[in-house]
Amino acid sequence: MASTKRKRVSKKLKSAWRKHANVADVEDFLEEKRSEERLGELTTVPDEALFRIDSQVSKDIPVLRNRKKLAAAKELKCFSALRPYTNVPDPVTKRNRVRTKEERQSVFVRNKKSAKTSKLVKQTGKPLSKKKEPKRGEFNTNLWEEGNVNNPSTDEWVDSNTVKHNSNEVRKTRQSNKHKSPAIELPHPGMSYNPSYEDHQDLLRQVAEKEEKLIKEEEHLHRVTRGMFSKVTEEQRDQNWLLDMSQGLANTKSPQEEEEDESDEQDGVTNRSVKNNKKTLKQRRKKKEHLEAEKLRRQLKLQKKKITDIHNLKKIMNNIATVETKQTIRNKITQKKKEEKKKKTKTLSATKFEEPDLEFNLGREIAGNLRDLKTEGNLLNDRFKSMQKRNILAPTKRQTFKKPKVKKFTKATHKEGDWKKSVAKCFKD
């Protein structure tokens, strides 16, 4: 080839240098080095260290249970993705990661701990036992003791975040959402196990009113939706359907009418001459002049009104006063509404809060003694609803997940109806 024949090539330019310089050995060396970095040095390791001739039968093949245990002890395959796949060290030295619990400890605490443990270990010769976890249901301090208070806002050693976290203002803003109504609403006297007649009647009246309201709402919904459509027999329905579907399709018209239609269409096709509606220059000028004159007239009127308004001061003042009084009244109403809104349950989620029903005993159910008392209502439900009412919990619906439908089919070999035949067939084969 030409290139091999030529002994010397000018490498004046960078491109020429790149083309003709032979860097294969360098490349090879670098490649080798990289692979070594990745996989470790293989060339220097003798073959004996890497491979071994297995000439003996291993005696103790672990039992199935142990094998399973061993397999379980291995690292999971899914974690291999988390392991580094090369031996090349991470070029980012300060990678942002969550620090471990030990790392999060302050230096002082760590030093102190290590000093203490080393001392103890030296003295006793035993490794230290772990610190005891707090036990549940053990209360042996007075949480609200006066001496026990270390106020973070006055303590200069406390972190500024902690101060903020515990400040009174932050607490107040957190609690501003608190609902006004009490946690335990006092019961209606008619809910007594042995109520007086009036109280009981009052309770029943309340329950009935609520129920009536619900019934009315239901009826309304029915009237507005399903009740709006009259019932139709099947034949009628089919007829209607046919009529609807054949609209504009069937040729029901007489030939004369058709002709007329066609003639109409022809008329419609002919182009009518487009009239030029442009205004003449004169008309434009006139219009402009007219507008200007109107503007002037209005300005003059305004000027005049300003002068006359000086005499009408009293009237204007009255006007302002009425407007202001209206404003104040409106302000009061809005204020009131705001206050009322505070007492109401807020909408915290897409599901609406439903007021629980009142508990009541019917007249015949009241036994009048504790022995035959018929209990009503569920306290847990009552608490749950009360918390929803007080905006502590957002009302939710229970999420139910449907299992996806699995399409079932029988195998081709199982398809035959008579099992004897199929079994016989199997045996024959």
Next chain:
Amino acid sequence: MVNRKKKYTSGEGAQFMTRKSALKKLQLSLNDFRKLCILKGIYPREPRNRKRAQKGKAGIRTLYHVKDIQFLLHEPIVWRLRDYKIFNKKVGRARAVKDFEKLNKYLNNHPTLKLDHIVKERYPTFIEALKDLDDCLTLCFLFSTFPSLAHVPRDQSALCRRLTLEFLHAVIEGKLLRKVFVSIKGYYFQAEIKGQTITWIVPHHFSFTPMSKAEVDFKVMSTFVEFYTVMLGFVNFRLYHGLNLYYPPKFSCLQQNNEEKQLVDEDIFVAERVAALNLPVSKTSNELVEDDFEIDKFNADGSEANEEQQEEIRKELEKVKNLKNLFKGQKFYLNREVPREPLVFVIRCFGGEVSWDKTLFVGSTFDEDDETITHQIVDRPSMEKQFISRYYIQPQWVFDSVNARDLLPVQKYFMGEVLPPHLSPFIDPEKDQEYIPPEARALYNENELEEQFKNDENKKNDDDEDDDEEDDNEENEEQEGNDDQEDEEGEEDNEENVSKKPKLSVSTGEVYKEIPWEKSRQERQEFRLREKMIKNKHRHLYKSMMEGKQKRAKEIWLLRKKRRLHDEKEKGQKEKKKSEKPKKKIVTN
């Protein structure tokens, strides 16, 4: 070009955060987030302008304040929740692999949530904790009756049982109970601790009814209970130390080995709990904690109204003082059909002694044939063997007496008697603002009740007389007798008046003769002057208040008048009948 301000980076759009973004920020699962929010007392918010708060997105999302979420971010228990997650995974794997050694190791040192600092943070003072005790007590009492359930820690109901029992003991020792109401839902109790009224509901026995999952989220409720148990524990500690009692109290009847406990069934559990209620708690010192105090007779304004107020307060205090020792010296014996837990609690709260059948339940203190028993509480129509030395009454008498703050006459509550209605003690104190028929008023006032009773008896007598009367003469005699009776009553009334008079009478000076109407005139004038001093701001309110008051008073007056006329009319008719009857008889004769 200048960078334009992006939408929703300030104002309401920046103040709110959806739940999903909060989860992302806190790096917690939804369940953990819910738990954290409940423990820390962070609730979702409603924005003023939903569209802006949701950054233009439609629909209704659950929103939180960004500041609230930032507040949660510093919380150390977030790390604990993550520890839990790791722990669960480890345990799950160990169980799946059947590595029981490891499993035991993990389970033996499981992470626990320490909530002390959160209780302190949410309730910086003891009073604030007391204010929020209603929910806590009701839920704890409810969970104490529950069997072990899915999503509820196994030891939770046992802990609730212990803590509620301790609380009841504190109430008994401090005599803090004020009102009781038996409703179809459960027993309402109202106690007063450090000036805070605390109401809680104790369910009737056998309250647990299995519920569908759709109704109540058990996991959420159990998280609430987890926090409340810690809170109640610390409140108990403080209450016990305030009352000079040892905390935790130890009950001999409750101490059993764990093995034994597993064998015991529910009924015996309840019996033990009730038995524990009947035992006194050991004290650290014998000094009495004097909660009674005299109100200073210091009149700030010097006005009459203030004095009246003070007088009222003093009366109220006196009543409460009486209430505290309502059943002192009384001995109660409970029959087996009576619900023991509430009754033992109530009776012991007011200083009474209780016992029950020794052979049926543990913890009885005296037998049925003890002659010193004053009341036997019975809830059956009749009994074969009865003692003369005691009253056989129905349980409602105890509750009604507590609400009336006095021992009611037992006649109406005898065994087999049809009980008077059990009225709610929680109605408005402003009873004078509405019309109450005399029968109802009598139920609240014992004196009036007696009068009513007498009147009723008189009426009955009258009716009997109507039937018995045969001759004019006899009738006359009877009438005389009646008159005599009335006279006697009058005398009694007079006697009462006489006995009362020395306490209230004011002896007027002889020298200075006062014009009788002058004082009232002066007062009226002063009142009008004071009315004039009302700020413009409150004038309208005051006016409407007074008008309402007048209106209500008028209504009451009208109804009373109607009643009076009605009564008179009836009386007249009766007399007419009386006078007509003998005539007929004469004719027949």
